[in-house]
Amino acid sequence: MARSYDTIVVGAGFAGLTAARELSRAGQSVLVLEARDRIGGRTWLDRRLGMELELGGTWVHWTQPHVWAELSRYGIGLAPSPVPENAYWWDGSSLVAGSADELLELLDEPNRVLTASSREVFPQPFRPLSTQVREVDSRSLADEIAALPISAERRALIESFWTLNFNGNIADAAFTQALRWVSLTNGDWKVNFEACATYKIAGGTRALAEAILQDTPADFVFGADVRDITQEQSSAVVTTVDGTEYSARDVILTVPLQTLTRIHFEPALPQPVSMAADHGQLGLGVKAWFTVEGEHRPFVALGGSDWPLNFFQSEYVRDGLTYVIGFGPDASALDPNDPEAVQRVLNRLVPDLRVTASVGHDWVGDKFSKETWPMHRTGYLSDSLPALQQPLGRIRLSGSDIADGWGGFIDGAIESGLKVAHAVLTASRLVSA
Template identity: 50%
Template sequence: MTERYDVIVVGAGFAGLAAARELRHKGASVLVVEARDRVGGRTWTDRRLGRDLELGGTWVHWAQPHVWAEIQRYGLEIVASPTPERAVWRAGGRRHEGTPDELFGLLDAGMARSLEDARQWFERPYEPLACAGPDLDKLDGQSMSDRIDELNLPPVEDELVRGMWALNFNGPIERGAVTQALRWCAAASGSWQLLFEACGTYKLRAGTRALAEAMAADIDAEIRLDTTVTRIEQGADGVVVHTSSGASLTASDVVVTLPQNILGSVDFRPALSAVKQLAAEEGQTSEGVKIWIRVRGEVRPFVFFGGPDEPLTYGQAEYTVDGDTILVAFGPQVSRLDASDRAAVTEALHRYVPELDVIDIEWHDWAGDPLSGETWGMQRPGQLTKCLHDLQTPEEHVHLAGSDYATGWAGFIDGAIESGVKAARRITANR
C-alpha cells in the first residue's frame, strides 16, 4: 500500500530535522526517512573511551546565527574546550615547542594575508553570489594552494599556513577553492582569529545529540529509521520515494539532504540537472579523519600543529577521564593514515609528542561511509560559481538541503540548519 504525505524528508541530520520541523509547524504532513539507526547525520555523540565523544561535527558559536538560535530555543548549554598551555609544531623537518602565542604568531601574518579580501568579495556572506561575474569566476577557479603560492611566505610560515588550510578543508588544499575559505572568513566578520575560535572552541555540554533529539521531538511526525531511499520518481502530482525494503511513499514534495559526494547514490527520475550531476561526480574536497586518542595519565592542555604532509595536522587535549587524557586529532587524508591502526596513529602522534602512551583510539570513517562519503562539505575550485545556485534551485518537487548547499556557514551545523529552514520556506510558500 502506498503512503501519502505532503512532504517526505530524506535524511535526519540537522538539515532534515530543521526542514521537517518548520513544515510541521506550518501544518504540513511530514515523514522523515533516515538510513541510519539514529538522528544527527554527520554529527554523532557516542560513548567511547570512557565518556561521550563527538565522532562527527562538534563545535558551535554565537557568530553562527542559525545554530545559536536553536541552542537558545531549546535551552542548551555550551562549554569551552580547554585552553592550551603549551604548543608543539613541526615545520622545516623539525619538531618545535613553545607557547600557543608563539605558534599562532607564526600563523598570523599568512592567515591574515590569505584572507584579507574576504569582505571585499563577500560583503554580505549570506549572498555569496552577489558579485557574480567574470572576476568572481576567475577567483573561484583558484585553489587555496594557488592563493598561498602568491604570498611568498617564509618557509616555516608557508608550511604552517598550508597545514591550517589542510585542517580547515580536511583535504588537499590543491583541491580546495579559495572562495570557500573567503566565505568562511567573511561569515566570521573578516577575522581569521574569530573563524578559528568558531571552528574549535565551544561545544554543547550535552553533545550534539541533545540538539538533534530536541529538534526531532519538536517535529511531531514519524522519523522512520533504518530506511534507505533508492529511487525518487517525479511526476505531475508530486514524487514517489522508493526504499530498499520495497516500500513506495508518495508526497507532493521531497527534501533530499544527501551530502554532495553521495548525491548520485539515489536514482532520480527524471535525472537531476546536468549541473547537479556534475557536482555529484566531482564531489567536494574533504576526505580526512577525526580521531579520538586516549593517552595514559593527566596531561596539561596542549595543542599540536603541522604542515599539510603530516598524517595528523592538528590535535589538542580535550578531556580527562579516570586519570587519563583524551585528545582529538585531525588528518587531511584518510588514505595516508589507517586510523583503525593504533600503532600507525601512535607513530603520527609521536612525531609531535613522543612521550605520550597511547591506550586506545576511536574514530568513524566518514569519507568511506556510504551514507556520507565525506566529512564536512568544502567546495572545489569552480563549484561556487558553477554549481551552488543550481544546487539550491528546486527541480519541480525535489528540493536539496544540507550543509554542503548552504549560503552562509557552509560545512557547519549552522549551514545545515540554514539550508533546511530555507527549503521548508520555499515549499510552504508554494503550497
Template identity: 40%
Template sequence: MTTTDVAVVGAGFAGLVAARELGWLGRSALVLEARDRIGGRALTEHRWGSNLELGGTYVHWYQAHIWAELDRYQLTVKPGAAVAEIAYWIAGGRLHSGTFEELRDFAGDRVRDVMRSSVKYLPRPTSALGSERIRTVDDESVVQHLDRIGLTGAERDLLEGLIATDFSGLPAEGAMSQAFRWWAFSSGDWDVHFDVAGGYKIVEGTSELARRMRHDITAEVRLGAVVTRVEQDENGVSISTADGEIVRSQHAIVTVPLSVLGSIVFSPDLNPAKRAMIAEGQMSRGTKVWARLRGELRPFLAIAPPTEIFTMCQAEYSRPGETIVACFGPDGGRIDPEDRAGVESAIRLWLPDAEVISSFGHDWCADEYSRETWPMLRPGQLTKHFDGLRAPEGRVHMAGSIYSDGWGSFIDGALETGISAARRIDEQLR
C-alpha cells in the same frame, strides 16, 4: 503506498528541522532515514567518561540558526578544548613550541594578512556569491593561490596545516574561495577564526540536540528506509525505497550528502549543475581520531603541514593519569582510528614521548550513507555550479550544509537550508 504532503529524505539536521518546520506550518510529512538512528553526520558517543563527538561538533554564537536551537532546547555550550598552555607546530622542516601568542607571532603579518583579505573577497559571508571579487579566485586551488602570493616555506607549512584541518582534505584539491568563505565569518581575524571554527561545542552532545528536535516533530520518522528512486510529475512525487515501499507526496526534500546523491535515481534527471557536482565530487576525505594519552599533559594545540597524517591535535579533557585528545587529518585513508600504534606514531611528531592507551573514530568516507566528512568545494564549483546546485528541481527541493548560502559545512548551514526548503514548499502549497 504511503501518502503525505512532503516526504523528507534523511534525518540529519537539515531533514529534522525541515520536518519540524512543516509540522509547525500544519503540513503532514514523512521522514525516510537510511540509518538506524537520527542525526546524520553528527554522532555523540559517551566513552572514557566524556561525550565525544565523532562527526559535526563546533558551534558559535555567530551562527544564528544553531544558536537559536541551543536556546530553544536549553542546551549548554563549553569550550571545545582545554585552553592551550603550549603550542607545537611543524614549519620549515622542524618542530617549534611556545605559547599560543608565540604561534601567532610566528605566523607573522603575512599569514594574518592572507586571512584578513577574505573580507575583501567576501564582504557579506552569508551570501556565497554576493561579491564579484570572490569569482576571481574561485578557479584557484589553495596551493595555486599561495604560490601566486609567494609565502615562505614556513608560512606555507603553518597556513596549509590550518587550511587542511578546516577542509578535512588536501589544500591542493580545495578552492581558495572556500577558505575565504570560512575566514570571512571571523572578519579574517586569526584568533576569532579559531573560536568560530572550533572553539565551542554542546555539553550534552549533538545527538542530544537531534533527540530534542525529534521530540518536536509530529511526522513519522522511518528508520532503515533506503531511498533508491525519486520520480515526479505534474501531480506530485513518488519515492521508492530498497525494500519496495512507495511514498507519494506533493513535494519532497532530499537531504542526503552530495557523495550519496548519485546513488538515487531521479526522474526526470537532475539539472546539469547537480550532475556535474556529483561527477566531480566535493573534496573532503579526512579523519577525526580520539585518543587517550597516558599522563596528565599540559593543555596543548599542535599543527603540522598536510604532508603529515594529522594536521592538528589538541587536548580536550584531562582525567587522573591520562589526557584525551582529538586529532584531525586530511586523508582518512592514511590512518586507521583503531590502530593504537599508528595513532601514537603520528602524535609523536609533536610529542616524542606520547603513549596512546587506546584510540577510535568513525570513518565517514567509508560509511555508505555519508561517503564524505563535512562538504568542501573544489576550484570552480562555487561559480560554475553553486546556483544550479541549490535550485529546486520542480517539486524536489535540496537541503544540507553544502547548499548553504552562509555557514556551508557547519550544522548551522544544514539548519538554514532545511528551514528554507520547508518554508518554500509551504508557500507553494498555499
C-alpha cells in the same frame, strides 16, 4: 499502494530535522526517511573510550546565527574546550615546541594577508553569489598560499592549517572557500578559528538534535535507505532499497553531496547538479579520538600538511588519562581505530606520549556520508551552488553542503533546512490558492 504525505524529508541530520519541524508545525503531514538507526547525520555523540565523544561535527559559536537561535530556543548552553597552553609544530624540517600563543603568532600574518580581501569578495557573507565571487572562484587556495611573501616555516604552517580546515588536500581547494569562512567572522581569521574548535554544545550535539526531534510531530522511519525518486505529474514516489514506496507532493533531499549518486532519479537530475555530485568535494579526511597516559596540560599540535594526522588538540583529562582529538586530510591513510598507527604519527610531533587506545568513524567509507564536512573545489560557488539551490521539479536539496553562510557547519545545515522548508510552504500555498 504508497502511503502519501505532503512532504517527504530524506535524512535526519540537522537540515532534515529542522525542515521537518518547520513543515509539520505549519500543519503539513511530513515523513522523514533516515537510512541510519539514529538522528544527527554527520554529527554523532557516542560512548567510546569510557566517555561520550563527538565522532563527527562538534563545535558551534555565537557568530553562527541559526544554530545560536536554536540553542537559545531550547535553553541549551555551551561547554568550552580547554584553552591550549603548550604547542608543538613542524616547521617544514624539524619539530618545534613552544606556547599556543607563539603558534598563533606564526600563523597570524600569513592568514591576515591571505584573507585580507574576504570582506571585499563577500561583503554580505550570507549572499555568496556575486560578481566579485565569480572573478576569484577559479583561483586555488594552494596557489594563493604559494604566492605569499613569507618564510618557508610559515608557509609550511599555513599549508597545514588550511589542510586542517579543509580536512583534505588543498591542491584544488577553492580560495573563495577560505575567504567565505573568514568573511563570516567579519574578516577576522582568529575568531573564525575560535568558531571552528572552541565551544561545544552542552550535552553534545545529540542534545540539540533531540530537542528539535521532540518539537516535531513528523513521522520517522529509520533504516530507510532511499534507492529511487520518481517524479510524476502530481507527486513524487520515493522507494527504499527494500521496495517500500512512499509518495508526497514535495521531497526534501538532505543527503551529503557525494551520496547523490547512490540514488536513481526519474527524470534524471539536471546536468549541473549531476556534475557537482560526480565532482564531489574535498572533505575526505579523518577524525580520531585517542587516550594517552597521564594527565597533561592542554596542548595543540600542527604537523606536516601531508601527514596522516596533521593536527592534535587535547580535550579532556580523566582518571589518569588525557583525551586527544586528531585530524588528518586523507581517510585512506590512517585507521583511527588503530592505536599503533596513531602512535606513529604522534611520535613525530608530540614526543613521550603513549597512546593507550584510539577510536573513530570512517565517514568517507560510510556509504551514507562519503565525506566529512563539505569543503569545496575551485569553481563550486560559480558553477554548482546556484544549480543545487534551485528546485528540481518536486525535489529540493538541502544541507550544509549547499548553505549560503556557514557551509560545513551545523549552522549551515540548520540555515538550509529553514530556507527550504519556507520555500516548500510558500509553493504549496500558491498551489492551493
